[in-house]
Amino acid sequence: MRDTATMPAPAAAPTPVVFRGGLFTPATSRIAGALALFGLIGLWQGASSLGWISPIFAPSPARVANALIGMAQSGELQDHIMASLARLFGGYALGMTGGVLVGLMIGLFGVFRSAGIAVVSAFFPIPKIALLPLFILWFGIGEGSKVATIAFGTFFPTVVATYGAVDNVDRSLVRMGRAFGLSTLAIITKIILPGSLPGIISGLKIASSIGIVLLIAAEMIGANQGVGALVLSAGNLMQTDQLLAGVVMLSVLGLTIGGFIGAIEKRLLVWR
Amino acid sequence: MRWLNKTGFMAAAAAALCAVLPGQASAQDKASVGVLRFVSSGGLFLAVEKGYFKDEGIDIQLKFFEAAQPIAVAVVSGDTTFGVTAFTGGFFNLAGNGALKVIAAQAKEAKGFEGNALLASNAAFEKGLNSFEKLSGKTLGVTQVGSSFHYQLGQIASAKKFDIKSVDIKPLQSLPNMAAALKSNQIDAIIIAPHLAKPLITSGEAKLVGYMSEIADYQFGGLFTSTNLIDSKRAMVQRFVRAYQKGQGDYNKSFATKDASGKVVHTADSDKDAALIGKYVYPTDTPEQAIPKVKASAFFADPQARLDIADIKTQIAWMKEQKLVDASVNADAIIDKSFIQGHLNDK
Secondary structure (H helix, E strand, C coil), rough: CCCHHCCCCCCCCCCCCCCCCCCCCCCHHHHHHHHHHHHHHHHCCCCCCCCCCCCCCCCHHHHHHHHHHHHHHHCCHHHHHHHHHHHCCCCCCCHHHHHHHHHHHHHHHHHHHHHHHHHHHHHHCCHHHHHHHHHHHHCCHHHHHHHHHHHHHHHHHHHHHHHHHHHHCCHHHHHHHHHHCCHHHHHHHHHHHHHHHHHHHHHHHHHHHHHHHHHHHCCCCCCCCHHHHHHHHHHHHHHHHHHHHHHHHHHHHHHHHHHHHHHHHHHHHHCC | CCCHHHHHHHHHHHHHHHHHHHCCCCCEEEEEEEEEEHHHHHHHHHHHHHHHHCCEEEEEEEEEEEHHHHHHHHHCCCCCCCCEEEEEEEEEEEHHCCCCEEECEEEECCCCCCCCEEEEEHHHHHHCCCCCCCCCCEEEEEEECCCHHHHHHHHHHCCCCCCEEEEEEEECCHHHHHHHHHHHCCCCCCECHHHHHHHHCCCCEEEEEEEEEHCEECEEEEEEEHHHHHHHHHHHHHHHHHHHHHHHHHHCCCCCECCCCCEEECCCCHHHHHHHHHHHHHHHHHHHHHHHHHHCCCEEEEEEEECCCHHHHHHHHHHHCCCCCCCCCCCHECCCCCCCCCCCCCC
């Protein structure tokens, strides 16, 4: 070990070493974050209460909160959330599982790679909303087309993130495994899968947000229930307080799902 | 400071509005009207084509929209000065905030005039959807929740005494979506304007169940403007209404004149007027193609554009009951009766 402390010191007392490794790791404070949010809402409420913001253009936060409470009490809100969650999880289950599997195949096997990347690159940029009318013809106007939109929308980013993560696994580890005589299966399960997991999970995070965006699009056509349908019908009826209440629910939905994936990440990546 | 910017913005917007709406009446006032390319707006098209607005010193510009709702929003935001279209839940909510006032009538459903149609998909018709009361338990496509089609479903439900909740309402956002979903048997039925219904019936892509005028009268549309404009340029609004009334009068004469047996009679003027309306509703058709279509899809319109006040109150009450309109909305505050004398059913 050679650091300044063990260097032969001059007559003066050794100077203590200052930790200088904290570069670019800004500390986060939950309190400051919450304060910023609440401050913004407070300003908005204040401006509304003083009559600076016309209720025609933006309802006050208190009215939005009232709308939320009213819908929660009548049970309407829960129905909307349950309907949306069912569609979201159906879509996630299909899109993400399929995406991880296909991504792994592309990452691991040369045969799939060329074909898979070509197909994925061709389909990824298509806005899935544009396909919604087709999905309605194929899967019906009910739940099928909505789940399909979310599944297709989450599938492609998951595939891209997964094979990218597999590609990024340190090749020297794979070679070392080989040198120690590990079987192909063992290399995949012990080195490649754990190594690509962080990349896959960050891909899932992005895909889950895309899923929520698509949920709104999917619920635009022929849905009576769901947070997206709520936002849309409130917009159509110019019930701006309910519209913003729906938007708040979407944000909460996104945060909850993000938090859920974060918790899984912490558990699976405990070795980091 | 966010709120300072916001007040600044509001002040600027107010200043801009004042600049657009000068106080004194100039020789040629500019006005824009938001409207759909529907035969039901024919009175307005006639007034434009025959120069009634020019006679009143108003330089008019039509702005075409795809749905009724955005027109109300455009009038509130000041993008158009007037709107002529169907009432919707969103319209009543906006007007209830004091931003809009209904000043004259558009078209209405009236007994003896066909009006909007209830169409069944071929599959649903085969399974027995051939009368209004059989709509219970079926799926019905509408443009939006709270649209005039949604209200007409409410009229069917109360006339035929079934629970409106037994009908599965599918909001499909646009008229083409509704037609496409019906043709592909994705939904059982739609209520739709006659100029869109008739081609579907003649091509065999859908079946007619009945016309909505058989169910109930319905003042489904109106002429409206912003409360600001009425306050700042009342004289101009009055002149606008006069020109508009003349157009509605011509429309009534051409398409709602009946003979002794109660049949609508068309004259040479009807053909001329239909050709003028056809220019707007069927812009790609020749007059020969458009005339019969316009005549077949014409609604009843009051010759003086008088509103059926009681019916509008009934609509608002129903929308409140269905929670489509806020309970605070006051029907009397939405209608400005001062521009036309002798509105109908005004108790």
